[in-house]
Amino acid sequence: ETGVTQTPRHLVMGMTNKKSLKCEQHLGHNAMYWYKQSAKKPLELMFVYSLEERVENNSVPSRFSPECPNSSHLFLHLHTLQPEDSALYLCASSQGQGITDTQYFGPGTRLTVL
């Protein structure tokens, strides 16, 4: 295992539901990330947190709301999602934000929006 856990592993929700994805890293890293992986498409970086401060937001719709209460935990709050938001959501962490810092990924949450 990579030291990054994600829950739940699978989630099915309706467009009017509100749910949250959770990520926890046990590596003592300072940076955490949310990615979206759609079928046959490249990974898309959604959010970056460094030392609990958001440092990057790649024009993600407001129906996705991240939260980083401490350096070990990262949440992605979901509300009023669309069917095209169905994808694998991956969390990652790295020691720092240096160009050679390796990101360690969690197993992902498979999200289906009905």
Added chain:
Amino acid sequence: KNQVEQSPQSLIILEGKNCTLQCNYTVSPFSNLRWYKQDTGRGPVSLTIMTFSENTKSNGRYTATLDADTKQSSLHITASQLSDSASYICVVSAILHDMRFGAGTRLTVKP
């Protein structure tokens, strides 16, 4: 058009054979290039990272090459095993957080 193009999109080989996956990029300025392996139902795992000055790097049976002049990289897998079946993703970094991901090559190793 994606700035990182991988080929082939999918590949099927027999166990024990070698294969080479390609990654062409237009990302500039170039910082580093990584290859990740992603097993089905799991997150990507880093295999190699190369900076501008490196043109080859090995990790067991995986050998990555980089030609920064032609902006091409390859990942060579030697003596393939069934456990090599996965998606292989090329990631090119320009500046901090500006990471561009390829769509991946889906490799299937058959007995």
